[in-house]
Each structure stands twice: as structure tokens, then as C-alpha cells.
Amino acid sequence: MxxxxxxxxxxxxxxxxxxxxxxxxxxxxxxxxxxxxxxxxxxxxxxxxxxxxxxxxxxxxxxxxxxxxxxxxxxxxxxxxxxxxPYPEYNSAAWRGKWKGEYTACDGPRRRPLQKKNPRDxxxxxxxxxxxxxxxxxxxxxxxxxxxxxxxxxxxxxxxxxxxxxxxxxxxxxxxDWESVNWGRLQDQCAERNAKRYATPRKPPAVVLFPEEEETEAPPPSPLQRRADGSPDKKQWQQRSAVLLRTHDGLSWTFNHMHFLRSLMMELSLHTGGEYEVFLLVEIKDEAINLEDPDSIRRFLKRKIPKEFHDITLLFTQDILAEWYPGIDEHRAILQHLQPTQIFSQLNPQFDHVWQLEFDARFTGHTYNFLTSAVEFGRRQPRKYLWERNAFFYTPGAHGSWDDFVAYVDKALADRANKTVWGPVELPVNVPLDPVGPAPPVPSPEQDNYEWGVGEDPDVLTFLPMFDPRDTQWTFPDKIWNVPYEMPRRASVVTMWRVSRRLLGLMHDELAGVGARAVVSEMSAPTWALLHGLKAVAVPQPLYVDGNWTGHQLAKAYNPNAEQEPELVNGRQDSVWTWNHRMDRIMYRLSYMxxxxxxxxxxxxxxxxxxxxxxxxxxxxxxxxxxxxxxxxxxxxxxxxxxxxxxxxxxxxxxxxxxxxxxxxxxxxxx
Incomplete structure (x- = not known):
């Protein structure tokens, strides 16, 4: 016994x-x-x-x-x-030593505080x-x-x-009973409970992205706080990020759409105490819907949007975009996808960053874990040869570990450092611009030991590489407004990005000012980050392929010219982004494209x-x-x-x- x-x-x-x-x-x-x-x-x-x-x-x-x-x-x-x-140990001694305020658990859809040991939560x-x-x-x-x-x-x-x-x-x-849930109210209450963790008070967003009579000013940087004894308080305010889930008024909702949207709000907003706030950003194409009439808006919401999401829905039309940006005559999503995102940031400056996601994307894993990993990866990246690494498809089967890949690019650029990006790029004389990014700490990247930029928050994160489109046969290299073709540019396809309030503000100013300047959607945030000397990071997210290619085959096919011009991978006529459909056998068999x-x-x-x-x-x-x-x-x-x-x-x-x-x-x- x-x-x-x-x-x-x-x-x-x-x-x-x-x-x-x-x-x-x-x-x-x-x-x-x-x-x-x-x-x-x-x-x-x-x-x-x-x-x-x-x-x-x-x-x-x-x-x-x-x-x-x-x-x-x-x-x-x-x-x-x-x-x-996947969440931090909120209110632990280590957490309190770093962050201001106190984490307070938020109510979930069952109208009770979320519990980390409850499978319903x-x-x-x-x-x-x-x-x-x-x-x-x-x-x-x-x-x-x-x-x-x-x-x-x-x-x-x-x-x-x-x-x-x-x-x-x-x-x-x-x-x-999901119809009884009001996700907008839950997110409001969550942010209010945790308000002391954030530098800027929450401002309820307007339902329609109409221009405001008075411009909303971005909050100034928070002054250094001091303790009672006069010593500096090194605790940090928690940043807040908005998540804009993009769709249009013709969407045919499935149950899975609702599951996906609920998961974003639970995993990103409610479980974090309001570090994120999720919105449904809807383009209205039906001209019968009058966004100046509250009754028309109510009828639209009742007919087209599940009740639980009414209070997180934001609306816009191309006419509204034209009111904001009359300097160019292009406001379609295919070419100007970031216009409503820029406007949202102008109207809601309490958000340090804005994530733009699309309703035809899905995360099989935990969304908070995924986005947090991407952000932390971005912060870890040094600026030395960053733009050059950004252009590669990092291929573990050929390049080895990430550290091996960084060493590979470093070696490839050993005698070409003068051709790499180091701080704000040199501009043609007909492109006046005062860069807001920092000056490099040393004259040449060769003098830097991969230290500059480490710990710096990126102004833009993308999930596919950034390439120079000017000398490629990509679809949209000539879609530019009031800028010369030779102006340095970068592009990253699929505009599901995180963009900082600072960069969105710069993009807005360029488009709203006299002599409005703009580039096509996929070039927008990467290009203005490049011109201003801001940090931009292409996150090497895990991408799978449905085929039997080896790592060495994929690395050669997707990084053309890497041996000859490692500073310009995918920036020539042989670019994988060239629109001739000869790479569709691989391109259309990837898990994200x-x-x-x-x-x-x-x-x-x-x-x-x-x-x-x-x-x-x-x-x-x-x-x-x-x-x-x-x-x-x-x-x-x-x-x-x-x-x-x-x-x-x-x-x-x-x-x-x-x-x-x-x-x-x-x-x-x-x-």
C-alpha cells in the first residue's frame, strides 16, 4: 500500500x-x-x-x-x-519599481472583474x-x-x-448574451480605473472623423516627476496605443469576425488595464448614409454593425478625407490607406501609437503576446545598418540565427558603409524638409558598436520588409504627389503597421499643408521615417510557406542582389516585389502576404x-x-x-x- x-x-x-x-x-x-x-x-x-x-x-x-x-x-x-x-506581474515589486500608478483589474463582458485563472476569461x-x-x-x-x-x-x-x-x-x-455587452463602455471604464498609470487623460473619440474647428494639440512631454524628498522619480508613465480595425460598410459579418474583434478587446484592452483601446474604423461607401444626421448613423449601425460593437465604431467617407486633405485629389484606400489613421491621431492625441489592422487578418496565437514581442524586438534593434537589414527577407534556413544574420549583413557591408543610411538621408534641393530625428552620435556607422538606437522606441513597425521602390517594377512606385521621383523612399506592402503619434503628425502636416506632399499608402510611414531620420523596424515575424523550397533557395529568390549590393536588396529590376506574377508560386503560398x-x-x-x-x-x-x-x-x-x-x-x-x-x-x- x-x-x-x-x-x-x-x-x-x-x-x-x-x-x-x-x-x-x-x-x-x-x-x-x-x-x-x-x-x-x-x-x-x-x-x-x-x-x-x-x-x-x-x-x-x-x-x-x-x-x-x-x-x-x-x-x-x-x-x-x-x-x-502572457501579461506582466502587475503590481509586483518589480513592476511598481518601474511604472507609475497601480493596475486595477477591469470588468469583462460578464460584468465582473476579469480573472487570470478563469477559462471564461x-x-x-x-x-x-x-x-x-x-x-x-x-x-x-x-x-x-x-x-x-x-x-x-x-x-x-x-x-x-x-x-x-x-x-x-x-x-x-x-x-x-453578447448583445447585452457594450464594449465601448467596458473599455471606457477600464481606462478610467487605471487612469493614474497614464500621462494623458482619456478623451472619448468622436463617432465621425469630421474636421474640428480648433486643432487638437498633442500633449507635451511629461515633466520629470520628483519624489517628496526632491529626488527624481524614475518611474514611467505607461504608453497607450489605439488599435484601428479597418473595414467598410459592405462587410458580411460572420461569427468569426465577432470572435476576432472580441478577442482583440479582451486580450489587448481589458486584460491590460487600458494599455490598448480598440476601435472599428468603417469606411462608408453608401451615399444614402448621411453622417451629419444622427438618425441616419443610428439606422446604419442597427442594420450593419452588431449591437455590442456600436460604441467602438468610428465612421468616415472619402468626402471627409477630402475636407481634411484638399491638396491632393486621391482619397481611395488602395492608394491613401493612412489618411483616416492620420486623422484619428490628430483627433485623439492621447494615444502614443496607433496600430492599423485589417479585418481579413487573424492571429492563431495570443494577440498581446504577439504585439508585445514585436514592440520589444523593435526596441532592441540598433540603428547601424537597420534600413539595410529591413530590406531582407531574413531566412533562418540560410542565414542561421538572428545574430548570425546581423553578422552576415555587417560583413556584406564592410566596405560599403558610405552607401548605407545613417541618420536623416540627403535630400534633393527641391525637397525642403527639416528632419526631426536625432543626429547620429558618430560620423560613420563603422564607428558605432551597434549601440545607437538600442532601447529606442520605433516610430514605425512593419511586418514585411521595407525596400527602395524607385528602380523596381513594383505596382505603385510612381504614385506620388508633389514630390520628385528621385526623392529617397521606402515601401512595405500590407499596411498593418504600428505608427507613432509623432510620425502620423508629420505625415498629416505634409498632406494638410500648402503644397501638400504625399506618397502611396505602402510608402507613407516608411518614407517619412526615412526622410526625418526616425527609427523604423521591419519585424521578422514567423512566415510559413506551403511548398518544398529549401532555405537556401528561398533566401536567393527573395533577396536578389544581396551579394552585389547588400545596401539595396530588392531595390532593382529583379526585385521580388516586381509585379510580373513570376513569383506567385511562392508569394501566394506564404502565410502572410x-x-x-x-x-x-x-x-x-x-x-x-x-x-x-x-x-x-x-x-x-x-x-x-x-x-x-x-x-x-x-x-x-x-x-x-x-x-x-x-x-x-x-x-x-x-x-x-x-x-x-x-x-x-x-x-x-x-x-
């Missing part, structure tokens, strides 16, 4: 250990160790030949699940999920990963400090927000929705003008493996998030 009792105690201890909530890197998946760089050589063929070499789908993404995880003890068939807590994860899950093609979790030791499946990821899909256990939050089949395949299979079994015989065209087929991909194997369990990913673009797939295509077949 004594031996049996001992075994029982050990079993209970191990069981409780497995059930204990985990935090980022609280569990290490020792079963998955990636050796980088991969064994292999740079291919002798060119990028277009490389694109054809690995163009076979990779079924390994779907050949796994919760019943086949690396973190599951041998013999255990049904692993348990555990709560996931918190996301759960599984320890480990799907066995044989592919490694990233570009970027990595390790590079940006994002936890990849756990995986997320649809049931536990979306349960707190009413999510329930095929095979999910009964979810009490699905039956919850301006258009891609793979992101929607991953997400729909993760939701438990099978691919269309009739698509190859439905009588519709599924081939593009090059003859490439674009069908749904990925076979579900949940009976064998359990629900798909993915590491943290940022997916874009996803046009069909409902159970029944609609007619929207993620890859256009008509160029």
Missing part, C-alpha cells in the same frame, strides 16, 4: 503540474530543436526557376493535432490544455507542437522573442469569445472547415492567366490526429471565415 500511495502522490503532483497555467517560455519544447543554417548551398539557377522547384503542397501542416503533440507524455491520449498568461494552450510541423520559411519566433513552445487550437483559443466549432466541447460563453491562398487554407482547416470537395468539378475557373491552379488546400485528419494545433501565426489574407465558403477569392484570377 505504501508503494501505491507513493505512486498516487507522484501522479497527482505531475497531473497538477501539467494543469498549472503557463506563461511565455514557462514550458520549453525540447522535442523540437531546429538546426540553422540548413546544410546546403546557394542554388545556381535564378529566382523564377527556384519558384518552380519546390512548387508542391506540403501536407505536414495538416498531419497533426492535439492527439499528436510533442509535449504530451508517452501513452497519454488526451492531453489537457492549460491557461496561458483567459485563452488556453497545449504544451508542445504538432509532431513534424514545418519550420518557418522567413522570420522566426526565436528572432522576435515569441513563444513557440505551445500551440493553439480553435476551441480553447476562441472559447472566451463565444467561439465553438466542430468537435469542441460545450461552451457556456457561446450561449452568453498582400494576397495568398495559404493563409485562408490554414485558417479554415484550423477552424475545422474542410476544403470544398467539389471545387475541381464545379464548372468554375480556378486558374490564373499563367495557368496556375488556385484551389483550397489541406486535408483534415481530425479523426486521427485531433484538432489542428498551430504555433502563433499572423495570417493574412482571409476572405472567407464562415462555415460556408463565400464567393470572395483570396487570389485574383483576373489581372
Amino acid at each position: 505504501a508503494g501505491l500511495d507513493g505512486m498516487l502522490v507522484v501522479f497527482l503532483f505531475v497531473s497538477r503540474l501539467r494543469d498549472k497555467p503557463t506563461s511565455p517560455f514557462g514550458y520549453l519544447d525540447k522535442a523540437r530543436v531546429r538546426i540553422v543554417p540548413e546544410v546546403g548551398e546557394t542554388p545556381k539557377v535564378g529566382p523564377y526557376e527556384i519558384a518552380e522547384l519546390g512548387d508542391q503542397r506540403n501536407p505536414a501542416y495538416y498531419e497533426g493535432g492535439t492527439r499528436a503533440l510533442t509535449g504530451t507524455p508517452e501513452g497519454e491520449k488526451s492531453p489537457k490544455s492549460v491557461l496561458y498568461d 483567459m485563452v488556453s494552450v497545449y504544451r508542445g507542437n504538432q509532431k513534424d510541423f514545418p519550420w518557418t520559411a522567413f522570420g522566426s519566433h526565436e528572432a522576435i522573442g515569441l513563444d513557440a513552445n505551445v500551440c493553439f487550437e480553435r476551441c480553447t483559443r476562441l472559447a472566451p469569445y463565444g467561439g465553438e466549432g466542430p468537435g469542441c466541447p460545450s461552451n457556456v460563453m457561446k450561449r452568453f 498582400f494576397a495568398t491562398q495559404f493563409a485562408e487554407d490554414l485558417y479554415r482547416r484550423w477552424l475545422g472547415f474542410p476544403k470544398d470537395p467539389n471545387q475541381e468539378n464545379d464548372g468554375q475557373n480556378h486558374h490564373d492567366p499563367n495557368g496556375l491552379p488556385w484551389y483550397d488546400g489541406g486535408d483534415l485528419n481530425e479523426d486521427k490526429y485531433g484538432r489542428l494545433c498551430f504555433p502563433p501565426m499572423f495570417l493574412h489574407n482571409i476572405k472567407n471565415s464562415g462555415r460556408e465558403k463565400g464567393s470572395n477569392r483570396v487570389v485574383s484570377l483576373d489581372w
Whole structure:
């Protein structure tokens, strides 16, 4: 009996250990160790030949699940999920030593303070990963400090927000009365409870982005606070960020849209005590909706926006943008996506930064963990050769670790430092501008030991590389207004960025002033940061590819000219961004891109929705003008493996998030 009792105690201890909530890197998946760089050589063929070499789908993404995880003890068939807590230890001694004020828990949709040990309030994860899950093609979790030791499946990821899909256990939050929730009020109350943590009082945003009669001034920098004994108070005010989720009045809402939006507010705003505030930014295209008439606005909201989101909805039209920016005649989102973001920042200067997200993006992982990792990565980056690194697709399979990659770029630029960006760039005489960024501490980057810029908050964060578009055949290099073509510029596609209040203010001033100056959406924040000598960071987020390309093949194809002109990667005619559709075999198979089949395949299979079994015989065209087929991909194997369990990913673009797939295509077949 004594031996049996001992075994029982050990079993209970191990069981409780497995059930204990985990935090980022609280569990290490020792079963998955990636050796980088991969064994292999740079291919002798060119990028277009490389694109054809690995163009076979990779079924390994779907050949796994919760019943086949690396973190599951041998013999255990049904692993348990555990709560996931990526937040700081608010109000701890270490936290109080750094930050002003006190953290106060906020009420959630159930009208009671959120609890970190309650599965109705918190996301759960599984320890480990799907066995044989592919490694990233570009970027990595390790590079940006994002936890990849756990995986997320649809049931536990979306349960707190009413999510329930095929095979999910009964979810009490699905039956919850979500229409009774007022997310705007919850965010207001949360910010008020934590007001002493922030330097600037909260200002309720106006529903419509109309110009104000008097300009709203940005709050001045907070004076150095002093203690009672006269010594400096080194505690910091917490920054606040707005999250603008962009959409339009024609959106067909799915349940998953609502789950996604709820998750942003819970994970970013309510759990942090108001460090973020989330808004739904809606472009009104229907001319019958009169935004000067409160009744017209109420009718629109009732008809088009779920009730729970009415008080977080902000509205604008192209005519309103034209009132703000009459100096140019372009206000369409495709070319001037940042105009409403600039206006929002002008009207709401209490936010230090603005995140611009799109409604066809999704996070499989925890949003707070992802965005915080991106911000911290940006702060860690030194300015030396930063703009040059920003242009690369960091490829672990070829470049090795992030530190290896930094060393590689350093060596490549050893005798070319005079061609790199070091502080504000030199401008043509016909581009008058007074840079606001700091002067470099030494005349040349060669004299800096990767120290300048470390710890500095970036003015812009992007999730794809920044490249010089002037000598490329990219789609929009000539979309500029009142600036010469030779003016130095940078671009980053997919404008889901974080931009500082300072940079948005500079962009606004350029566009609103006499002789309005502007560049196309993808060039906007990166270009003005470059001209003003501000810090800009391309975050090497984990990107996956649905194919069988090696790291060396991908590095060569996506970093052309890296050996000859490492200071101008992707800045010539052979740029991967050249719009000739010859790289679509790879480009449209990435997990995050301006258009891609793979992101929607991953997400729909993760939701438990099978691919269309009739698509190859439905009588519709599924081939593009090059003859490439674009069908749904990925076979579900949940009976064998359990629900798909993915590491943290940022997916874009996803046009069909409902159970029944609609007619929207993620890859256009008509160029």
C-alpha cells in the first residue's frame, strides 16, 4: 500500500503540474530543436526557376493535432490544455519599481472583474507542437522573442469569445448574451480605473472623423516627476496605443469576425488595464448614409454593425478625407490607406501609437503576446545598418540565427558603409524638409558598436520588409504627389503597421499643408521615417510557406542582389516585389502576404472547415492567366490526429471565415 500511495502522490503532483497555467517560455519544447543554417548551398539557377522547384503542397501542416503533440507524455491520449498568461506581474515589486500608478483589474463582458485563472476569461494552450510541423520559411519566433513552445487550437483559443466549432466541447460563453455587452463602455471604464498609470487623460473619440474647428494639440512631454524628498522619480508613465480595425460598410459579418474583434478587446484592452483601446474604423461607401444626421448613423449601425460593437465604431467617407486633405485629389484606400489613421491621431492625441489592422487578418496565437514581442524586438534593434537589414527577407534556413544574420549583413557591408543610411538621408534641393530625428552620435556607422538606437522606441513597425521602390517594377512606385521621383523612399506592402503619434503628425502636416506632399499608402510611414531620420523596424515575424523550397533557395529568390549590393536588396529590376506574377508560386503560398491562398487554407482547416470537395468539378475557373491552379488546400485528419494545433501565426489574407465558403477569392484570377 505504501508503494501505491507513493505512486498516487507522484501522479497527482505531475497531473497538477501539467494543469498549472503557463506563461511565455514557462514550458520549453525540447522535442523540437531546429538546426540553422540548413546544410546546403546557394542554388545556381535564378529566382523564377527556384519558384518552380519546390512548387508542391506540403501536407505536414495538416498531419497533426492535439492527439499528436510533442509535449504530451508517452501513452497519454488526451492531453489537457492549460491557461496561458502572457501579461506582466502587475503590481509586483518589480513592476511598481518601474511604472507609475497601480493596475486595477477591469470588468469583462460578464460584468465582473476579469480573472487570470478563469477559462471564461483567459485563452488556453497545449504544451508542445504538432509532431513534424514545418519550420518557418522567413522570420522566426526565436528572432522576435515569441513563444513557440505551445500551440493553439480553435476551441480553447476562441472559447472566451463565444467561439465553438466542430468537435469542441460545450461552451457556456457561446450561449452568453453578447448583445447585452457594450464594449465601448467596458473599455471606457477600464481606462478610467487605471487612469493614474497614464500621462494623458482619456478623451472619448468622436463617432465621425469630421474636421474640428480648433486643432487638437498633442500633449507635451511629461515633466520629470520628483519624489517628496526632491529626488527624481524614475518611474514611467505607461504608453497607450489605439488599435484601428479597418473595414467598410459592405462587410458580411460572420461569427468569426465577432470572435476576432472580441478577442482583440479582451486580450489587448481589458486584460491590460487600458494599455490598448480598440476601435472599428468603417469606411462608408453608401451615399444614402448621411453622417451629419444622427438618425441616419443610428439606422446604419442597427442594420450593419452588431449591437455590442456600436460604441467602438468610428465612421468616415472619402468626402471627409477630402475636407481634411484638399491638396491632393486621391482619397481611395488602395492608394491613401493612412489618411483616416492620420486623422484619428490628430483627433485623439492621447494615444502614443496607433496600430492599423485589417479585418481579413487573424492571429492563431495570443494577440498581446504577439504585439508585445514585436514592440520589444523593435526596441532592441540598433540603428547601424537597420534600413539595410529591413530590406531582407531574413531566412533562418540560410542565414542561421538572428545574430548570425546581423553578422552576415555587417560583413556584406564592410566596405560599403558610405552607401548605407545613417541618420536623416540627403535630400534633393527641391525637397525642403527639416528632419526631426536625432543626429547620429558618430560620423560613420563603422564607428558605432551597434549601440545607437538600442532601447529606442520605433516610430514605425512593419511586418514585411521595407525596400527602395524607385528602380523596381513594383505596382505603385510612381504614385506620388508633389514630390520628385528621385526623392529617397521606402515601401512595405500590407499596411498593418504600428505608427507613432509623432510620425502620423508629420505625415498629416505634409498632406494638410500648402503644397501638400504625399506618397502611396505602402510608402507613407516608411518614407517619412526615412526622410526625418526616425527609427523604423521591419519585424521578422514567423512566415510559413506551403511548398518544398529549401532555405537556401528561398533566401536567393527573395533577396536578389544581396551579394552585389547588400545596401539595396530588392531595390532593382529583379526585385521580388516586381509585379510580373513570376513569383506567385511562392508569394501566394506564404502565410502572410498582400494576397495568398495559404493563409485562408490554414485558417479554415484550423477552424475545422474542410476544403470544398467539389471545387475541381464545379464548372468554375480556378486558374490564373499563367495557368496556375488556385484551389483550397489541406486535408483534415481530425479523426486521427485531433484538432489542428498551430504555433502563433499572423495570417493574412482571409476572405472567407464562415462555415460556408463565400464567393470572395483570396487570389485574383483576373489581372
